[in-house]
Every structure is written in structure tokens, then in C-alpha cells.
Amino acid sequence: MSSLSRTDPLLFNLFIMNTPSHISPGMWRHPESRAVEYNSLDLWVEMARLAERGRFDGIFIADIFGLYGEFRGSWDVIAEHAVQFPVSDPSVLISAMAHATEDLGFIYTSSILQQHPFAFARAASTLDHLTKGRIGWNVVTSVSKNGSRSMGLPTIVDHDERYRWAEEYTEVAYKLWEGSWEDAAAVKDRGTGLFSDPRKIHKINHVGERYSVEGPHLVEPSPQRTPVLFQAGASPAGMAFAAKHAEGVFMISGPPQASAAKVEKVKALAAQAGRKADDILFIEGLTFIVGSTEEEARRKEAEYDEWNDLEAQMAVMSGTIGVDLSTSDPDQPLEDLIEQAPGMRGVIQLVIDTVPDRRATVADLLAFSAKQWRVTGTPETIADRLEEYRAAGVDGINIMSMLVPGTYADFIDHVAPELQRRGLMRREYQPGTLREKLFPGRGPRLEEHHVAAQWRNLDRS
Numbered sequence: 001m002s003s004l005s006r007t008d009p010l011l012f013n014l015f016i017m018n019t020p021s022h023i024s025p026g027m028w029r030h031p032e033s034r035a036v037e038y039n040s041l042d043l044w045v046e047m048a049r050l051a052e053r054g055r056f057d058g059i060f061i062a063d064i065f066g067l068y069g070e071f072r073g074s075w076d077v078i079a080e081h082a083v084q085f086p087v088s089d090p091s092v093l094i095s096a097m098a099h100a101t102e103d104l105g106f107i108y109t110s111s112i113l114q115q116h117p118f119a120f121a122r123a124a125s126t127l128d129h130l131t132k133g134r135i136g137w138n139v140v141t142s143v144s145k146n147g148s149r150s151m152g153l154p155t156i157v158d159h160d161e162r163y164r165w166a167e168e169y170t171e172v173a174y175k176l177w178e179g180s181w182e183d184a185a186a187v188k189d190r191g192t193g194l195f196s197d198p199r200k201i202h203k204i205n206h207v208g209e210r211y212s213v214e215g216p217h218l219v220e221p222s223p224q225r226t227p228v229l230f231q232a233g234a235s236p237a238g239m240a241f242a243a244k245h246a247e248g249v250f251m252i253s254g255p256p257q258a259s260a261a262k263v264e265k266v267k268a269l270a271a272q273a274g275r276k277a278d279d280i281l282f283i284e285g286l287t288f289i290v291g292s293t294e295e296e297a298r299r300k301e302a303e304y305d306e307w308n309d310l311e312a313q314m315a316v317m318s319g320t321i322g323v324d325l326s327t328s329d330p331d332q333p334l335e336d337l338i339e340q341a342p343g344m345r346g347v348i349q350l351v352i353d354t355v356p357d358r359r360a361t362v363a364d365l366l367a368f369s370a371k372q373w374r375v376t377g378t379p380e381t382i383a384d385r386l387e388e389y390r391a392a393g394v395d396g397i398n399i400m401s402m403l404v405p406g407t408y409a410d411f412i413d414h415v416a417p418e419l420q421r422r423g424l425m426r427r428e429y430q431p432g433t434l435r436e437k438l439f440p441g442r443g444p445r446l447e448e449h450h451v452a453a454q455w456r457n458l459d460r461s
Contacts, residue, residue, distance in 0.1 A: 016060075063089075069324060110139075140231075156322070179457070256385075260393050
């Protein structure tokens with residue numbers, strides 16, 4: 001069963017990265033693309049206003065911390081083909097976009113590698129204040145060897161160990177957000193001159209394997225305290241982490257039946273972790289090519305495919321899994337490769353799942369392309385397809401771009417009206433914080449049975 005009832009509208013996010021080339025390698029060269037303007041604040045404000053006009057629920061900003069691994073023996077291809085490089089900080093965009101909007105949510109990616117949790121918690125709380133509670137955090141464990149070395153580590157941490165690291169990282173953040181300040185600690189009494197009550201502000205005194213954090217949290221409680229939590233892990237360790245922590249799970253599954261399988265897996269793990277069936281929203285990643293007729297849509301798709309950069313596409317896949325596929329045997333079974341891959345193993349598992357009738361190979365991985373998550377057609381046929389995803393248990397869609405911002409404008413102008421007519425997309429925003437908008441009827445804070453809630457009553461001794 002879906003986290004939402006079968007008749008509720010889907011959620012929609014604009015999914016993007018602060019880089020010239022994200023999901024569709026080569027499309028930055030297209031004459032109608034403005035992706036090369038990624039360092040222009042005007043473009044980001046324009047997209048935020050566009051997304052809110054279209055009643056999107058949020059802008060979901062992906063990120064990568066460090067270069068992808070070598071491809072064909074060097075990192076030349078990464079620089080030459082803009083393989084998610086250069087890439088600028090996503091968090092610094094949010095204040096300006098929030099100031100230009102009223103209801104749009106902002107989910108940004110931050111890795112456990114790139115900031116100490118004490119500093120990250122401070123920045124996230126500041127953004128939650130400035131946006132009046134419209135912030136979400138996509139929790140990721142970095143897969144870049146280059147990023148690890150640039151932060152002083154000898155190499156990337158083992159795959160499953162990265163999730164154990166994430167457990168302590170989130171624990172520190174939860175203690176700061178949920179336990180350091182009591183609700184009545186910020187007094188702000190002009191008459192007495194008492195701004196905050198020190199007896200209600202507490203050091204967290206965390207001592208763990210990786211972190212020793214005295215505290216207290218430097219920021220008074222923000223509207224949500226803890227940002228809305230997202231996670232995208234598709235490996236067994238990643239899904240277990242998502243089932244325990246996430247309020248939204250981002251998936252790139254391919255067909256609806258593959259989405260349904262992952263939804264069921266994570267829901268089962270969430271139940272084992274003591275969570276409820278509707279605690280997690282499942283957000284599928286798709287891109288759309290829209291035409292007034294099927295023929296027009298297919299012509300547009302064929303024209304876009306002429307801009308596809310196969311070399312960059314292979315480099316992205318190599319960097320994602322942490323294996324230089326240019327040196328791999330095309331006939332090597334992916335079941336063997338998945339054990340060797342230090343990067344995102346869930347991507348390999350996704351390809352294995354899409355080849356159910358035989359053993360998937362490296363050749364299948366190389367052939368796997370953006371077409372697997374592409375929906376091409378008229379507004380009516382796209383709406384039909386989204387009906388299938390909703391029936392599969394998907395709660396929302398992260399819309400990935402072919403053209404920036406053209407993909408989003410086409411969807412808003414042509415597909416959204418049909419979705420709203422069918423009740424597949426909301427017409428108006430819910431009031432309140434991002435959490436209240438995503439989970440109508442709930443308050444701005446995490447549910448009492450979430451793992452973070454245990455830190456609301458820190459030892460006050």
C-alpha cells in the first residue's frame with residue numbers, strides 16, 4: 001500500500017544539481033538549455049518561482065562531494081565533458097529562493113563527509129529559520145575517493161561502514177536539534193532582559209567513535225527543529241538506514257513494478273524498526289518529454305537523443321559505482337561486480353532487477369541509460385503512466401531535467417493541468433512547514449516514535 005491513499009495527489013519536486021550537467025549528459029550543449037548559467041542566482045530564483053507557480057512541493061537539490069573516479073585511466077573526461085563537475089554548493093542557493101517564494105520546500109543534499117555534524121546542524125537550523133520551516137535534508141554517504149582524500153582521509157570508507165558512520169552523524173544532529181534546547185528556553189522577555197533560560201539549554205556531551213561534541217546547539221529551536229529527512233540508499237545497508245530514519249525515500253527504479261518492489265522492501269524494514277506504514281513517502285525519479293501528439297513527443301525525444309554524450313554517460317556510471325567500466329569485461333556478471341564496487345551498489349542492483357530472466361552483465365549496465373526513467377508522450381499518456389506509479393505505491397515524483405529550465409516549464413504548462421484535472425496533483429498548498437505540507441494533519445516536528453525523538457529528554461545532570 002502507498003503511504004498516501006490511492007486517491008490522494010502525488011507530490012512533485014524539481015530535481016536538479018548545482019552543476020552544468022546532472023542526469024542527462026551532453027544536454028548542457030543544447031541551444032535551449034540554460035544549464036551553463038548554474039552560477040547565476042537569477043536562474044535559481046527564476047526556477048523557484050516557476051516551481052511554485054506550478055504548485056510543485058519542493059526543489060530537491062542533489063550534490064556530489066568530490067570528483068568521480070578515473071575513467072579510461074584519468075579524470076580528463078570528467079573535466080572535458082562536465083561530468084557533474086564543476087559543482088557548486090547547493091545550500092547557499094536556498095535563502096534567495098526562499099525569499100522569492102512562500103510555500104515551496106527546499107531539500108538539499110549534504111554528505112556526512114563534507115561538514116562536521118555540529119557545523120552542519122547549525123547551518124540547517126539557520127536555513128529552517130530563514131525559510132519559516134521549509135527545509136529538508138537528503139542524508140548521503142559520499143562515494144567519491146577524491147572527496148575523501150580531499151578531506152584528509154586516505155581513501156573512501158567501506159560501503160557498509162559509511163552507513164555506520166551516518167548513524168553516529170545523525171545521532172549528533174538529533175541531539176542538537178531535538179534535545180539541546182527545551183521548548184520554553186528562548187524567553188525573549190524585554191521587560192526582565194532575559195533572552196534565554198540557561199537552565200533549559202543543555203550541552204549534549206556526545207562521545208562516540210568518530211565525534212566528541214560538547215554542545216549546546218548554537219541556534220535556538222527552528223520551526224521544524226529537525227529538517228524533513230530524505231535518503232536514497234538502494235543497497236541493503238542503504239535501505240535499512242532509510243527505513244529507520246527517512247521520511248522520504250528517493251528512488252530511481254525504472255518501471256512501476258520495480259518501484260513497487262522497493263516500496264515493499266523498505267516498508268517491511270520500517271515495520272521492523274517500529275515505524276508506521278505512512279511514516280515514509282516514496283519519491284520516484286523520472287524525466288518527461290512532452291508533445292501535443294505522440295508523434296511530436298517522439299520527434300522531440302529523437303532530437304534530444306542526438307545531444308546525448310555517451311562518453312560522459314559511461315563516466316557517470318563508472319563514478320557512481322566506483323569502478324572504471326572502460327576496463328571491465330562486458331560479459332562479467334553484475335552479481336560479481338556488486339561485491340567489488342565501493343560506490344553506490346544500489347545502482348547495480350537496479351540493473352540486475354531490470355533483467356529478471358537471466359544474469360545481468362556489465363554490458364547491461366553500460367546499456368542502461370536515462371531512457372529507463374524517461375516518460376515520453378502527450379499530457380494524457382504521461383498522466384496515465386503516473387497513475388501506474390501511484391498504484392505501485394509511489395507517493396511523489398522527482399522531475400529530472402533534459403533541458404534547464406525547459407523540462408520543468410513544459411511539465412507545468414502542459415502536463416500539470418491534466419494531472420490536476422484527474423486529482424493526481426494538488427491545486428493549492430497546505431499551510432505550515434514543509435513537514436506539515438507533506439504530512440497533512442501532523443505537526444511541524446518529527447513523530448514521537450521516530451528514532452530522533454529519544455533525544456528530546458537528554459540527561460539533564
